[in-house]
Amino acid sequence: MNIDGKLIAKNLRDHLAVEVAELKASHGVQPSLTVIIVGDDPASHVYVKNKIKQTQEIGMISNEIVLPIDTTEEHLLNELEKLNSDNSVHGILVQLPLPKHLNENAVISAINPEKDVDGFHAVNSGKLFNGEEGGLVPCTPQGCILLAKEHLGTDLSGLHAVVIGRSNIVGKPVAMLLLQENCTITIAHSKTKNLAEVCKQADILVAAVGIANFVKADWVKDGATIIDVGINRITSETGVTKLVGDVDYDEVVSKCSAITPVPGGVGPMTIACLLSNTLIAAKKVAYN
Amino acid sequence: MNIDGKLIAKNLRDHLAVEVAELKASHGVQPSLTVIIVGDDPASHVYVKNKIKQTQEIGMISNEIVLPIDTTEEHLLNELEKLNSDNSVHGILVQLPLPKHLNENAVISAINPEKDVDGFHAVNSGKLFNGEEGGLVPCTPQGCILLAKEHLGTDLSGLHAVVIGRSNIVGKPVAMLLLQENCTITIAHSKTKNLAEVCKQADILVAAVGIANFVKADWVKDGATIIDVGINRITSETGVTKLVGDVDYDEVVSKCSAITPVPGGVGPMTIACLLSNTLIAAKKVAYN
Secondary structure (H helix, E strand, O other), X not given: OEOOHHXXXXXXXXXXXXXXXXXXXXHOOOOEEEEEEEOOOXXXXXXXXXXXXXXXXXXXXXXXXXXXXXXOHHHHXXXXXXXXXXXXXXXXXXXXXXXXXXXXXXXXXXXXXXXXXXXXXXXHXXXXXXXXXXXXXXXXXXXXXXXXXXXXXXXOOOOEEEEEOOOOOOHHHHHHHHHHOXXXXXXXXXXXXXXXXXXXXXXXXXXXXXXXXXXXXXXXOOOOEEEEOOOEXXXXXXXXXXXXXXXXXXXXXXXXXXXXXXXXXXXXXXHHHHHHHHHHHHHHHHHO | OEOOHHHHHHHHHHHHHHHHHHHHHHXXXXXXXXXXXXXXXXXXXXXXXXXXXXXXXXXXEEEEEEEOOOOOHHHHHHHHHHHHOOOOOOEEEEOOOOOOOOOHHHHHHOOOHHHEOOOOOHHHHHHHHHOOOOOOXXXXXXXXXXXXXXXXXXXXXXXXXXXXXXXXXXXXHHHHHHHHOOOEEEEEOOOOOOHHXXXXXXXXXXXXXXXXXXXXXXXXXXXXXXXXXXXXXXXXXXXXXXXXXXEOHXXXXXXXXXXXXOOOOHHHHHHHHHHHXXXXXXXXXXXX
């Protein structure tokens, strides 16, 4: 069966809208998210437009700062400094990737960790890694856990989760979240030997590797839960372009007990979790 | 065969002593480590005494601040603030565990991350987790990697490492270091099902669970490399007390290709790596 990320994300946004209205009524605080986008990458602009729309739909304030592609690092850091000290800004997101002349690490480090709604600042990574409360958790990994729980229930304890991919944005944080849920975790990657055998142990298999249709049916244990983070654009022999995941859906769907489709699985959860982080950041300010 | 941690640690300290002398000659900087110990736990005092001795032996400056058991958190944080702003102090270590009325997280967070030679500050954990350069890496995990490489050579790529235990001090950081070495990693723990089966996949098995003689021969793959982090004090039927690891050494030694004995394996590496971190911190100051 499919895990319907589109519906689950909508339910989460509906829930957030109620909380946003309550926070405004009780504390006079309307959560606000500022997105900085540098340059004119079309995909980034589509994605940001989507974020703005959903932010506004649930009653949050959305601001967008568009900077030219030749923006200097100094200028960008100055903008961040202004946003850091602006009490009306609760969440700050710098749309990635940045143009190559800008150092992403330096830029992310310059965001106030309390406003870092992407959860990429070292302080937030460190808290996630240490299992400390109070950090902001990266959005896509958060979404993966919510989707897995939608199918498996809230108790994932003792399940063996295998994560393919070890990026800082998905692979490693999702593994840490699964560990916090008391899963046994395995992180596999391009250097892993016997990848099929390793994956076949998974009660929960998270694919975050960026290769179309990479995971095959004989890598999957009967009844496993599959979270497919990949979004790959492929062109068929007839010239039709479509999006597919990292998992060969047609092969795997009958073998597993549940799978997130692409599109409509993990994708929609990312923005919903971003909005959830923005609410958390705004609540911290309101309650202090 | 045994991996001789005592000898490897001594070689590392000898190497550090040369670097310390060179740094003093070239930059006039003598690395300095300050240890704060609160209360009168005898084990902690023995351990600190050992640290001081080894620090001095390799030509570093060692300072010890002993505070009474009823020290307030405010007082301790004030002491740390002074050390943070004292340019002659390169490394700061607060001996754990602290008395219960002191919040360990708050205390660790108050140490300047650049002087946090234990590597426990969230900024250092975050850098380790993100695979960023320039952080200070926790000492015992560092020692585990050095011991594994002593036997396996510098390239651990593609090996399957299983870590039993998920503490912030050992289990999780050692897993992250093994991942950086391109190992496939599995983190197992008290909630893991089929623990024996999981361990049996390990080319490198790290036991950091704190249970005497926990890992048995039939959990171990033929020819595996075993890193035993446990230090458990047991009393035999005849009343004799001895230290044993988390691995049933007598059973496992003939099955694996190499094992770190307890004592004399991981233990001696921890202080040597602490001194290595102190040198790194001092070099940063000297080269700036």
